[in-house]
Amino acid sequence: MYKTRFLFLYTLLFLAACSTPNSVNESLAYSDELAEDLEFPPLEVVMKIDEDYDNPKVREIYNPSNTILTDLIHTKLEVSFNWEESQLNGKATITAKPHFYASHELILDARGMKIQKIQMNGLDLEYDYEDHLHLIIYLDREYKNDEKYTVAIEYISKPDELEMGGSAAIAGDKGLYFINPKGEEKGKMPQIWTQGETQANSVWFPTIDSPNAKTTQEIYITVEDKYVTLSNGKLVSSKSNEDGTRTDYWKQELPHTPYLFMLAVGEYSIVKDSYTKNDGTKIEVNYYVEPEHEKDAMGIFGETPNMIAYFSELLDLEYPWDKYHQIVVRDYVSGAMENTGAVIFGEFVYKDAEALLDNNDQSTIAHELFHHWFGDLVTCESWANLPLNESFANYSQYLWDEHRYGVDEADYQAETEADGYYQQASYQGYHDLIWFDHFDKEDMFDSHSYNKGGRILHMLRSYLGDDAFFKGLNNYLISNKFKAAEVHHLRLAFEEVSGEDLNWFFNQWFLGKGHLILFTEYEINEEGNALYLKVKQRQNIDDFPVYKIPTEVAIWSGDKMEIHEIVINQLEQEFVFILSGELKNIQVDPKQDLLAKIYEEKPIDQFVHQYYNTKAYKSRLTALRRACKQNTAETRKLLVDALTDPFWNIKIEAAGIAEKVGAIESSEIMDRINFLAENDSVSQVRATMLSITNDELDEVQRLELLKRIVHKDPSRLVRSSAFQSLVDFNAEEALSVARELEKEASSSLKVTLAEAYGQIGEETEQEFFEELIFNGNLNGENELRVLFSYLSFSLMQEIDLLEKTIEIFEFYKKNGGSYVEMYFERVIQYCIEQHQETINSLDIEINTIEEDSNGDASELKSLKQRYLTLVSNLSALSE
Numbered sequence: 001m002y003k004t005r006f007l008f009l010y011t012l013l014f015l016a017a018c019s020t021p022n023s024v025n026e027s028l029a030y031s032d033e034l035a036e037d038l039e040f041p042p043l044e045v046v047m048k049i050d051e052d053y054d055n056p057k058v059r060e061i062y063n064p065s066n067t068i069l070t071d072l073i074h075t076k077l078e079v080s081f082n083w084e085e086s087q088l089n090g091k092a093t094i095t096a097k098p099h100f101y102a103s104h105e106l107i108l109d110a111r112g113m114k115i116q117k118i119q120m121n122g123l124d125l126e127y128d129y130e131d132h133l134h135l136i137i138y139l140d141r142e143y144k145n146d147e148k149y150t151v152a153i154e155y156i157s158k159p160d161e162l163e164m165g166g167s168a169a170i171a172g173d174k175g176l177y178f179i180n181p182k183g184e185e186k187g188k189m190p191q192i193w194t195q196g197e198t199q200a201n202s203v204w205f206p207t208i209d210s211p212n213a214k215t216t217q218e219i220y221i222t223v224e225d226k227y228v229t230l231s232n233g234k235l236v237s238s239k240s241n242e243d244g245t246r247t248d249y250w251k252q253e254l255p256h257t258p259y260l261f262m263l264a265v266g267e268y269s270i271v272k273d274s275y276t277k278n279d280g281t282k283i284e285v286n287y288y289v290e291p292e293h294e295k296d297a298m299g300i301f302g303e304t305p306n307m308i309a310y311f312s313e314l315l316d317l318e319y320p321w322d323k324y325h326q327i328v329v330r331d332y333v334s335g336a337m338e339n340t341g342a343v344i345f346g347e348f349v350y351k352d353a354e355a356l357l358d359n360n361d362q363s364t365i366a367h368e369l370f371h372h373w374f375g376d377l378v379t380c381e382s383w384a385n386l387p388l389n390e391s392f393a394n395y396s397q398y399l400w401d402e403h404r405y406g407v408d409e410a411d412y413q414a415e416t417e418a419d420g421y422y423q424q425a426s427y428q429g430y431h432d433l434i435w436f437d438h439f440d441k442e443d444m445f446d447s448h449s450y451n452k453g454g455r456i457l458h459m460l461r462s463y464l465g466d467d468a469f470f471k472g473l474n475n476y477l478i479s480n481k482f483k484a485a486e487v488h489h490l491r492l493a494f495e496e497v498s499g500e501d502l503n504w505f506f507n508q509w510f511l512g513k514g515h516l517i518l519f520t521e522y523e524i525n526e527e528g529n530a531l532y533l534k535v536k537q538r539q540n541i542d543d544f545p546v547y548k549i550p551t552e553v554a555i556w557s558g559d560k561m562e563i564h565e566i567v568i569n570q571l572e573q574e575f576v577f578i579l580s581g582e583l584k585n586i587q588v589d590p591k592q593d594l595l596a597k598i599y600e601e602k603p604i605d606q607f608v609h610q611y612y613n614t615k616a617y618k619s620r621l622t623a624l625r626r627a628c629k630q631n632t633a634e635t636r637k638l639l640v641d642a643l644t645d646p647f648w649n650i651k652i653e654a655a656g657i658a659e660k661v662g663a664i665e666s667s668e669i670m671d672r673i674n675f676l677a678e679n680d681s682v683s684q685v686r687a688t689m690l691s692i693t694n695d696e697l698d699e700v701q702r703l704e705l706l707k708r709i710v711h712k713d714p715s716r717l718v719r720s721s722a723f724q725s726l727v728d729f730n731a732e733e734a735l736s737v738a739r740e741l742e743k744e745a746s747s748s749l750k751v752t753l754a755e756a757y758g759q760i761g762e763e764t765e766q767e768f769f770e771e772l773i774f775n776g777n778l779n780g781e782n783e784l785r786v787l788f789s790y791l792s793f794s795l796m797q798e799i800d801l802l803e804k805t806i807e808i809f810e811f812y813k814k815n816g817g818s819y820v821e822m823y824f825e826r827v828i829q830y831c832i833e834q835h836q837e838t839i840n841s842l843d844i845e846i847n848t849i850e851e852d853s854n855g856d857a858s859e860l861k862s863l864k865q866r867y868l869t870l871v872s873n874l875s876a877l878s879e
């Protein structure tokens with residue numbers, strides 16, 4: 001599963017939309033704080049753990065894997081739908097056998113169903129279903145573990161009537177979703193889809209809903225002829241029925257776990273692609289999108305066959321399943337889901353060619369694909385072992401970036417992942433990666449299982465070397481395929497390949513918590529030929545391990561560079577190295593692949609040397625940040641060079657640093673920044689450079705540059721940035737440019753214009769917003785951006801216009817997608833608070849006037865009345 005990362009972004013967006021332009025700028029200062037973070041943090045704030053974590057009163061749970069009483073063998077489903085009632089009519093025919101001990105019962109998970117009939121060989125069976133969670137079926141006799149039996153269950157699944165009791169009652173465990181089933185919401189294609197992970201599929205078919213169960217699958221889906229269907233396995237047949245419906249028959253012959261079952265129904269367009277396996281078998285790789293996105297499907301998903309080929313080769317194990325389809329659904333409850341051969345994505349992946357210039361979703365695509373080995377072929381046996389699925393899927397994003405975009409891009413993304421872990425852990429606390437005492441299985445889906453796990457795999461790869469690492473993965477997959485595994489299976493697979501006992505690695509990283517915090521300093525002897533490197537582990541060892549860290553030290557001295565292997569395994573250690581001449585630089589972990597906060601105490605000239613003489617992205621980045629603290633000639637030279645670095649984010653960092661230390665006053669630097677603003681091939685670089693300016697610049701020239709870019713740059717991101725600069729620079733000019741562009745704007749440019757009007761729009765722009773919101777067919781992120789822009793636009797207007805907001809908010813309430821739903825209530829509450837403030841100040845004014853016996857407050861009173869009505873209409877919307 002891939003959770004959307006938008007939540008954080010939208011929180012920022014929300015704050016930005018609800019603030020004055022000034023505080024928008026303040027929120028950008030955040031990245032400066034990140035730069036400061038490179039200074040060694042005080043010990044007491046270094047790592048803290050969840051307070052509940054070590055409290056035995058709270059934490060005495062051990063979450064074991066589910067005890068296996070019965071082996072599922074085969075699941076045959078026959079389903080049709082009642083769109084009016086949002087129900088599924090189903091028949092499940094389940095073949096199973098006792099796992100070891102003989103039994104006369106079959107116990108299935110079945111949540112909130114109406115059970116109509118249960119039969120075996122045509123004869124009714126007795127059953128208990130009192131809690132509406134567990135279906136206990138009494139078989140006709142006792143069965144031994146070498147005896148298969150088959151039961152048929154007729155049922156109705158009612159996801160919308162589920163009683164969501166208990167702590168696990170989250171919006172996302174309905175299992176089966178009917179979206180706009182009666183077609184009442186404008187611009188939203190009616191559809192049905194499912195989401196199984198973690199244990200929600202037992203809402204729509206009775207099963208053993210546990211990650212350590214596996215079964216083969218076939219499903220007959222009957223729908224009106226206008227719909228297409230998607231499920232796991234191959235589409236074997238499509239048969240028209242006499243009543244005008246059609247039955248699609250999907251069959252998957254290889255076993256997988258019940259949370260991976262899926263179905264989807266809707267009037268989708270299918271864009272066909274394919275992948276040819278090594279043995280020459282061609283499999284279908286199709287993209288299911290809404291018709292209006294058909295033209296973009298190849299742009300969004302077109303790298304998939306290359307990814308399948310690359311991962312198959314890397315793992316030396318051919319893609320194991322019979323097809324690989326991907327579908328985009330509305331109002332999805334997660335980011336994406338690795339249902340075997342039928343992956344679901346949220347609507348955030350809908351991007352047109354223009355949007356793809358700024359950003360693509362190949363990371364998410366790779367993540368779900370890699371799950372088809374790690375998760376689908378070999379499945380974590382319990383949710384505590386979830387990192388066996390998610391760490392690998394997370395690491396596949398690195399592998400794909402490295403292959404497709406180069407190691408700098410991969411390392412850049414890896415740093416973002418590591419930061420995600422550092423940040424979340426700093427406020428939610430640290431726990432073991434394989435987290436046996438989690439409170440709730442849903443808590444497993446955090447930045448430990450994903451981000452930290454991915455970084456740990458990278459360290460293991462670096463330690464073992466590529467050959468042993470990938471051979472180990474292959475061994476793990478082959479040894480455990482079509483089975484469930486726990487972390488020890490993984491360790492044993494690597495041990496078998498490498499020949500080394502790896503408990504030390506697995507104990508500290510998979511079964512322990514935290515990360516290394518390292519402080520280093522050095523001294524040189526009087527003769528100048530020996531260097532004493534002191535390293536100190538600074539994590540709090542009451543709660544975290546003293547780590548064993550095999551790593552390297554690179555020393556540049558005289559005209560030589562030497563790499564020394566060391567093992568850091570004590571709280572404080574000293575290593576001695578012989579120097580070949582004057583020391584130029586010493587660096588611990590030159591490959592920069594440790595999950596660690598490392599603070600190296602050394603002079604600035606060593607960081608300058610480091611920028612020019614090391615390869616790793618993070619090494620260059622750290623060098624730049626540590627070397628450029630002041631505006632000196634040396635700093636400016638380094639910044640100019642960094643502004644021509646081959647990697648885009650180094651250029652962006654360099655520009656940010658130049659601005660911070662005042663180096664943009666240098667014309668050489670500013671010329672370079674202006675050049676990049678118009679000519680860099682990466683849109684993020686152009687967008688950032690545009691936002692930087694110094695006072696020296698000719699106003700006319702600047703205005704011309706911004707206008708030129710707004711008109712001609714192909715990237716939405718760059719045009720937005722240019723617009724933002726234009727707004728800051730000359731709001732009047734910006735407004736007239738925006739109005740001029742409105743007529744022929746593409747839909748993404750309209751979003752940019754909406755954002756500009758959100759800051760500088762006048763009453764007349766209401767018409768633009770109405771047209772865009774009612775008829776723009778916006779969805780996903782764009783829909784939300786326009787909502788925030790409209791919010792900030794409307795709050796700058798007078799009552800006549802404010803009264804018109806009700807109709808717009810009503811529209812959003814009725815038609816808004818899942819992102820809008822997430823924020824709608826807060827938007828309305830924010831408006832109410834703002835209007836309430838206006839009412840309060842009107843009250844003060846009215847009082848002042850009335851204290852004067854000659855004053856006439858009737859006009860203000862009627863204005864106040866209009867605001868009160870507005871607030872009451874808004875309140876009605878939030879009910």
Ligand SMILES: [Zn+2]
Nearest residue numbers: 001002390393
């Ligand atoms: Zn995942």
